[in-house]
Amino acid sequence: MRYWFRMKYLLDTNSCIHFLRRKFALIERLQEIQIEIVAIFKITFAELVFGADVE
Numbered sequence: 001m002r003y004w005f006r007m008k009y010l011l012d013t014n015s016c017i018h019f020l021r022r023k024f025a026l027i028e029r030l031q032e033i034q035i036e037i038v039a040i041f042k043i044t045f046a047e048l049v050f051g052a053d054v055e
Contacts, residue, residue, distance in 0.1 A: 008037040013044045020048075 011019070019026045030038065 007039045013047045
């Protein structure tokens with residue numbers, strides 16, 4: 001099964017960490033756009049799960 005996405009925003013590890021730390025008003029910016037067009041790499045996900053220091 002193939003999935004077709006309208007991805008417009010691809011968040012890297014630093015952007016995700018800033019989001020989790022609530023910096024640079026990223027929460028507000030992401031709330032303004034559709035969640036369906038935001039994505040992260042599998043590698044970014046793994047970095048966040050296994051090694052990101054978000055405190």
